[in-house]
Amino acid sequence: MIDYGKVLNPTVVNDIKPSGIRKFFDIAAGMEGVISLGVGEPDFPTPWHIRREGIKSLENSKTRYTSNAGLIELRREICNYVSRRYGVEYAADSEVLVTVGGSEGIDGAIRAIVAPGDEVIIPQPSFVCYEPIVRLAGGTPVIIELKAENQFRLTAEELRGAITDKTKLLVFPFPCNPTGAVMEKEDVEAIAEVLRDTSICVLSDEIYSELTYGGKSHVSIASVEGMRERTILINGFSKSYSMTGWRMGYACAPAPIIAQMTKIHQFAIMSAPTTSQYAAIEALRNGDDDVTTMVAEYDMRRRLMVNGFNKIGMDCFEPKGAFYCFPSIKRTGMTSEEFCEELLRSKKVAVVPGSAFGRSGEGFVRVSYCYSTDHIKEALSRIEEFLREI
Amino acid sequence: MNTKVLKILADNARCSIEDIATMTGLSLKEVTDEIGELEAAGLIRGYKAVIDWEKLDNASVSALIELKVIPQDRFGFENIAETIMKYKEVETVYLMSGSYDLCVIVKGKTFQEVARFVAKELATMREVTSTATHFVLRRYKELDVELVDGEQDDRGAYSL
Numbered sequence: 299m300i301d302y303g304k305v306l307n308p309t310v311v312n313d314i315k316p317s318g319i320r321k322f323f324d325i326a327a328g329m330e331g332v333i334s335l336g337v338g339e340p341d342f343p344t345p346w347h348i349r350r351e352g353i354k355s356l357e358n359s360k361t362r363y364t365s366n367a368g369l370i371e372l373r374r375e376i377c378n379y380v381s382r383r384y385g386v387e388y389a390a391d392s393e394v395l396v397t398v399g400g401s402e403g404i405d406g407a408i409r410a411i412v413a414p415g416d417e418v419i420i421p422q423p424s425f426v427c428y429e430p431i432v433r434l435a436g437g438t439p440v441i442i443e444l445k446a447e448n449q450f451r452l453t454a455e456e457l458r459g460a461i462t463d464k465t466k467l468l469v470f471p472f473p474c475n476p477t478g479a480v481m482e483k484e485d486v487e488a489i490a491e492v493l494r495d496t497s498i499c500v501l502s503d504e505i506y507s508e509l510t511y512g513g514k515s516h517v518s519i520a521s522v523e524g525m526r527e528r529t530i531l532i533n534g535f536s537k538s539y540s541m542t543g544w545r546m547g548y549a550c551a552p553a554p555i556i557a558q559m560t561k562i563h564q565f566a567i568m569s570a571p572t573t574s575q576y577a578a579i580e581a582l583r584n585g586d587d588d589v590t591t592m593v594a595e596y597d598m599r600r601r602l603m604v605n606g607f608n609k610i611g612m613d614c615f616e617p618k619g620a621f622y623c624f625p626s627i628k629r630t631g632m633t634s635e636e637f638c639e640e641l642l643r644s645k646k647v648a649v650v651p652g653s654a655f656g657r658s659g660e661g662f663v664r665v666s667y668c669y670s671t672d673h674i675k676e677a678l679s680r681i682e683e684f685l686r687e688i
Numbered sequence: 689m690n691t692k693v694l695k696i697l698a699d700n701a702r703c704s705i706e707d708i709a710t711m712t713g714l715s716l717k718e719v720t721d722e723i724g725e726l727e728a729a730g731l732i733r734g735y736k737a738v739i740d741w742e743k744l745d746n747a748s749v750s751a752l753i754e755l756k757v758i759p760q761d762r763f764g765f766e767n768i769a770e771t772i773m774k775y776k777e778v779e780t781v782y783l784m785s786g787s788y789d790l791c792v793i794v795k796g797k798t799f800q801e802v803a804r805f806v807a808k809e810l811a812t813m814r815e816v817t818s819t820a821t822h823f824v825l826r827r828y829k830e831l832d833v834e835l836v837d838g839e840q841d842d843r844g845a846y847s848l
Contacts, residue, residue, distance in 0.1 A: 337845070
């Protein structure tokens, strides 16, 4: 008999925790009539003209590997896009890598930079993948607990307090899943000021960059003086063009970093899906109007939801990015997990416990507004009933 | 003018004033005034439900009729179009470019009833030189609303 305890990597077995929503997934799977506000992906189908280009590429037998870094036409379009939207210039032939979703870019960036013993600063609540990947690389995650009173922004002071002489990388995840927090120009400048004279790199996860509200566009930290040379900009097509299933992302960074990431990508992945790459070219060339339309729709839902939570007495700061609200549940006296489980069992409404995104998410729940307004209103009225009854 | 209000109503005419105000960031009064002005100016002409009549047992039938018409002195197509639109059987009247002049959508209880209306009322008009009747067999989408049960939300209840 094989002893799996001895076979498996102890780092994976012991140091990597299963996802904080698995339990809820199982409960919901056995229930009828669940109304969910629990997903992290758009409800819109991929715009038809983008799907059509994917189909056309199949019809034209574009079914082979592309170059490791991705189709050069796509990399050129990515450079154009990042330049026109965020004002940062990259060279298509040496500073861009097309990846399997933003996730692969995050993985590759961390593996290219972090060696055993290095510290990586991760602000939380934030997306769940950074900490496990850092651990797999042998690095040490250093968590900054972001605060509701700062609208879950990262402050220069918090960052300064977390830096040691072992700090190698800062994960910079804005607009933020799950809080909806954004970093505005002056916030980003303040962070840049702390980093400017260090050799600390920045993993800027900008997957929600198109989804900002209230008239201010996303500011990429790579566009701030002195930051481009140390920043790995991660972005992709999933959230902005509603293309989650296509698994299309990219990393932009100085050539020496992209060269190492491309090596890892070449051995682990070979090349990102070819069909998706052709669709992605179309998205960047002709997809601006789709993004504008979807953002306008998200914005209306966002206002409806924030207003709804405040009306039923759940404190909810106004999220300015992504597609989530992050209301406080502290007045119920429950933990996030208890709240989500009770709400699911008694009202069949699915929301995600804030604690799934780090300890500092305790006392909050993540509520997605990737749903129709009717759906959102029905869920809100069930949550209101729930609050009255507990 | 705030086209946001129009867009919301075009999508869902039953959306409440409160929700429109919340979603646009306007005040209740601003929304009420805006809608009042849009109605007064004739931009908003009505509020109707999109109904899949085929779900009823005694569903009605519709036909699209192509009419060729001799335009009249001074009035062109106006008079004849306005005469046709007065019939209660007529749902839609468009002046068209191309090989015919007026597109008329007619509704009736049965095929016979529609055919009789075309033969008796439309074809006999002095200005009408020919008609071609196309019956609707199935509706897939109407006023932006899909009438076939299409894609389901396959996202599951939770994802991070």
